Amino acid sequence: MNAWRQPGFWFSFLLIFLGGLVVLVLRQDTLRENAFTILMFIGLASSLNILMGYTGYVNFGHIVFFGLGGYFGFFLVSEMGWPVYLAALGGGVLSAIIALIIGAAVLRLRGAYFALATIGVNEAARAFVSNFEPFGGSTGLFVNFSAYDRYGGAAHALWFTFILLWLVVLAVVVVSYLVKRSRFGLGLSAIREDEDTAMVMGVNAPRDKTKAFLISAFFPGLIGTLYFFKNGNVEPDDAFRFQMSLEILVMVMLGGKGLLLGPIIGTFAYERLRGYLIISPIFKNLHLALSGGILLLIVLFVPGGAVGWLRDRLPKLRRWLE
Amino acid sequence: MTQILPSIIDGLLIGFVYGVAAMGLTLIWGVMRVINLGHGATMALGMFCTYLLFSDFAVNPYLGMVAVVILSLLFGVIIYGIALHRVIQSGYLSTLLATFAVNMIIIGVGTAVFTTSPQNIDFSAGSITLGPVILQGTRLLAALAAVVITGALYLFLYFTRPGKAIRAVSNNRAAAELMGIPSSYVLALAFGLGTMLAAVAGGLTSTFFPFTILSGSTYQLKSFVICVLGGLGNPLGALLGGLFLGGLEGIIPTFMPVSWVPVVEFALFVLVLVVKPTGLLGSK
Numbered sequence: 001m002n003a004w005r006q007p008g009f010w011f012s013f014l015l016i017f018l019g020g021l022v023v024l025v026l027r028q029d030t031l032r033e034n035a036f037t038i039l040m041f042i043g044l045a046s047s048l049n050i051l052m053g054y055t056g057y058v059n060f061g062h063i064v065f066f067g068l069g070g071y072f073g074f075f076l077v078s079e080m081g082w083p084v085y086l087a088a089l090g091g092g093v094l095s096a097i098i099a100l101i102i103g104a105a106v107l108r109l110r111g112a113y114f115a116l117a118t119i120g121v122n123e124a125a126r127a128f129v130s131n132f133e134p135f136g137g138s139t140g141l142f143v144n145f146s147a148y149d150r151y152g153g154a155a156h157a158l159w160f161t162f163i164l165l166w167l168v169v170l171a172v173v174v175v176s177y178l179v180k181r182s183r184f185g186l187g188l189s190a191i192r193e194d195e196d197t198a199m200v201m202g203v204n205a206p207r208d209k210t211k212a213f214l215i216s217a218f219f220p221g222l223i224g225t226l227y228f229f230k231n232g233n234v235e236p237d238d239a240f241r242f243q244m245s246l247e248i249l250v251m252v253m254l255g256g257k258g259l260l261l262g263p264i265i266g267t268f269a270y271e272r273l274r275g276y277l278i279i280s281p282i283f284k285n286l287h288l289a290l291s292g293g294i295l296l297l298i299v300l301f302v303p304g305g306a307v308g309w310l311r312d313r314l315p316k317l318r319r320w321l322e
Numbered sequence: 323m324t325q326i327l328p329s330i331i332d333g334l335l336i337g338f339v340y341g342v343a344a345m346g347l348t349l350i351w352g353v354m355r356v357i358n359l360g361h362g363a364t365m366a367l368g369m370f371c372t373y374l375l376f377s378d379f380a381v382n383p384y385l386g387m388v389a390v391v392i393l394s395l396l397f398g399v400i401i402y403g404i405a406l407h408r409v410i411q412s413g414y415l416s417t418l419l420a421t422f423a424v425n426m427i428i429i430g431v432g433t434a435v436f437t438t439s440p441q442n443i444d445f446s447a448g449s450i451t452l453g454p455v456i457l458q459g460t461r462l463l464a465a466l467a468a469v470v471i472t473g474a475l476y477l478f479l480y481f482t483r484p485g486k487a488i489r490a491v492s493n494n495r496a497a498a499e500l501m502g503i504p505s506s507y508v509l510a511l512a513f514g515l516g517t518m519l520a521a522v523a524g525g526l527t528s529t530f531f532p533f534t535i536l537s538g539s540t541y542q543l544k545s546f547v548i549c550v551l552g553g554l555g556n557p558l559g560a561l562l563g564g565l566f567l568g569g570l571e572g573i574i575p576t577f578m579p580v581s582w583v584p585v586v587e588f589a590l591f592v593l594v595l596v597v598k599p600t601g602l603l604g605s606k
Contacts, residue, residue, distance in 0.1 A: 058415055105596040112357050112414040113554075116546055117595045123543055124588035131581055138581075242539070246422060253419060289430025296423035299416050300408050 008322020009177045012261045016042065016173060020166040032162055036230065038271050039162075040223055043169040045251040045263035046176050047219040052249070053258035054185060055212045056192030057107075058115045060245055061122035062220060064102075067239030068125060069095035069221020071135055074228045078143045083150065084157075085164060088225040095221025096214045103213040107206065110195065119242075126240035140235030147229075161230045165223065172219050177260055177322070179215065188212055192258075250295050256305025260322045265307055328455045329572040335461040337568020338468035339526045341561035343541055344548035345475070346519030352555030353492040353512040354410060359421040360401070361520050362542025363428035368394060368524025369533045370436060376443050383445055383529050384463060390525045391518055398517025402510040410509065432535035442532035464526040471522060472561055475515070479557075488512050492555075547591040553601025563601075 016039070023035045048062045073091025076082040082090065106117040130138045151157040179185045187208045190198035199205045228234040247270070255266025273294070277287035302309050311321050343365060350358050358364075368390050375386035405424050409416035447459025479485040490498040491508045499505050527533070527541065548567050552559025567587065574583050594602065 056415075058418060105592065109595060109599060112351075112355070112418070113595060113599055115414070115418060116357060116550065117592055119543070119546060120588045120591040120595065124585060124592065127581070127584035127588060131579070131585060246426075249419070249422075285434035286430055288433065289427045292423045292426025292430055295426065296405055296420060299419045299423060300405070303412070303416065 006177075006181075006322060007320050008260065008318075011320050012173055012177075012264055012322065013170065015261075015264060016166075016169055020163075020170075024163070029158075032159070036162055036165060036227075038267060039165050039169045040227055041248065041251060041267040041271065042264050043165070043172045043223045044220055044248050045255075045267050046169075046172045046260075047216050048248050049252050049257060049259075049263045050176060050179060050188075051212050051216040052252060053262070054180065054188040054192065055209060057209070057213075058249070059118045059216070060115055060242075060249070061118035061125070062216075062248055063240060063242070063245040064118075064122050064125045065095040065099065065217040065220035066224040066227075066244075067129070067236075068098055068224075069217075070224020070228045070239055071129060071141075071234055073221065073225025074141055074143070074234045075135065077147055077225070077229055078141055081144075081147070084147075084161065084225070084229050087229075088164065088168075088222045091225035092218045092221035095224075096218040099213050099217030100210065103210045107209045107213060122240060122242055122245060126236050129239065130236040136235075138236060140233055140238070143229065143232045158230060161226050165226045168219065168222050168226070173260065173264075175215065175219075179212075180260065180322075184208060184211065189258075247291075250291065252305075253295065253298055254305055256308035256311075259305075259307050259311075262305050262307045266305060269306065326573065326576050329576060330569055331455055331457070331572070332461065333568040333570070333572020334565055335457070335465045335568070336530075336571070337565040338465040338561075339523050339564070340541070340544055340548055340568055341564025342468045342471055342519055342526070343523035344545040344552070344560035344564050345472070345557045346516040346523070347545045348549045348552070348555055348557055348560045349519065350513055350516035351549070352557075353488055354406075354509050355414070356406065356410070356417040356421065356513075357414070358513075358516060358520075359418060359542075360424040360428060361421075361516075361545060362538030362540070363425045363432070364394065364397075364517050364520040364538070365524030365527070365541050366432065366533065366535050366538035367397075367428060368521030369528035369537070370432070370441075370535065371521065372525035372528050373441055373443055373533075376445065383443060383525065384467065387467065387522060387525055390521050394518045394521030395514045397521075398514035399510045401517065402513040406513065407506065407510075429535060429538075436535050438534045438536055440532045440534050443528050445529055458530065460529045464529060467522075467526055468561075471519070472557075475519075475557065484508070484511060488515075544587070547587050549601075550591055550594050550599075551602055556601060559601055 019035070020039070023031055044062065044066060048059060051057050051059050069091035072094045073087040076087035076090050077084055102121055106114060106121065109117055129135055135141060148154045148157040151160045187198065187203040190201065190203050191205050191209065195205055251266040251270045252263050253266065254270055255264065256262030274287060274291065277290055298305065304312065307321050311318050347358060347361050350356055371390050371393060372383050372386050375381040375389060376383050401424055405420045406417060409420050445460065447463055449459055450457045450462065479489055487503045487508045488511065490501070490503055491505050495505055524538065544567060548560055548563035551566060552563030571583055574586060
């Protein structure tokens with residue numbers, strides 16, 4: 001198939017594949033933790049990109065799927081004793097089902113109204129879980145340590161989780177690419193440019209939007225389960241941080257929305273920058289303000305993000321910067 | 323039963339202040355189709371402005387409100403010039419992100435300067451007892467101030483030239499420009515007014531609740547809920563929505579744990595958005 005010959009896809013894919021491989025070969029714990037965070041955000045940003053970049057619907061509540069899916073998956077691991085890979089899949093499926101229900105309501109809204117509704121969904125989910133007793137209420141859940149024994153102790157379990165996350169993120173990249181290249185993806189782009197015209201031209205907008213929302217919600221559920229399993233506990237304030245939804249948004253914008261490579265580069269750049277700002281003595285207290293300043297500069301002057309900017313400047317590299 | 327009446331009245335008094343905050347948000351939306359995600363941070367700035375005037379210069383919080391009004395009006399105009407003017411035409415994604423960036427900058431600098439430890443304004447305006455109901459003086463005065471501000475805003479929008487210009491631009495920007503209205507100035511003024519309302523609401527809130535630089539976000543979310551209840555772009559709806567939400571917050575704790583209040587609020591919010599996005603008062 002012609003689609004597999006695109007260098008742009010392989011560039012993004014190999015970047016993550018080789019990055020993960022290096023971590024596995026070196027086997028350092030701190031390196032793994034850093035790589036885990038970056039991979040997690042790449043997965044979240046890329047899955048958000050399917051809805052925000054391709055379809056043009058800004059979702060301020062992307063973290064709801066991370067939180068709810070993660071909660072459910074964690075519940076399956078610690079209370080029901082499921083193996084972590086099955087539980088993660090369960091978390092992802094639950095996220096997709098919730099997306100179907102929420103989507104039936106909020107996807108009828110457009111533009112700023114949709115964005116507002118997603119803020120409401122985020123807060124409602126947090127408030128609900130804080131009060132929901134089977135999920136431990138506001139104190140959350142803790143992992144039963146025997147759950148780690150199945151994988152040969154906690155140390156092995158952490159490496160195992162890392163490998164799972166690595167595979168999930170690779171899957172996100174492949175799916176993002178397939179969506180973008182397909183007829184379905186073209187329909188999404190048409191919706192982004194002008195929804196009414198797209199519908200007149202025969203795009204089934206309600207169905208396609210719902211599908212995009214489902215795909216975009218499935219992966220955060222998987223990633224959430226793995227993340228909370230790695231942490232060993234889950235609590236509402238951790239799972240539904242509005243701030244995190246926004247950070248993911250910044251990452252997508254920084255790299256370039258609607259591009260395969262955009263969220264990957266954006267995540268990497270944002271994480272490096274934040275890491276630097278947090279440890280630097282001068283900017284330690286100001287890192288949030290600086291991130292805000294960077295976001296403002298991007299929105300005002302480089303709306304295409306870093307990768308989009310490069311594509312505009314260097315037409316020869318476009319094949320590589322999908 | 324004896325508890326319900328006082329808590330409803332208490333809630334309604336706070337509702338006036340919620341209404342003022344929501345009016346700021348709804349004014350900005352109505353005139354320039356921008357959802358101001360820096361709204362909560364501006365409220366927090368209003369709180370700290372009142373607090374600093376009170377604690378460092380011993381200025382009466384209600385007198386300090388005059389300074390808050392002037393400073394926040396200027397602040398809003400400057401924010402418009404820096405962050406919004408360039409992207410005002412390029413769609414809601416850019417304006418949402420631009421105002422959110424402003425929010426991050428304010429919170430970031432505010433956290434560095436004020437830290438996140440809670441502050442409060444130790445000011446008492448006595449209380450009035452009416453039968454079974456005890457009215458806190460600070461809340462009564464805040465509600466009164468909210469009514470005065472709403473009246474002033476109404477007079478400004480309907481009986482002065484700049485106010486009429488704002489309404490003209492919100493009706494049809496292109497036509498207003500053809501009539502010789504400098505729309506950029508008008509938008510800057512409208513954003514300044516919206517910011518001012520937020521800061522004043524913040525200042526009034528600070529007289530009866532403790533606060534940190536982060537507390538703005540809670541009130542910002544309440545403002546969203548209120549705006550949607552009253553219909554985005556409708557100032558009177560915002561005030562009524564504020565009263566409704568305040569009353570609701572007073573009633574719910576009498577028969578449900580307090581922690582369920584946000585669940586009810588946001589469920590209502592999503593429900594109204596989905597069923598009737600023009601708001602409970604809005605036309606079809």
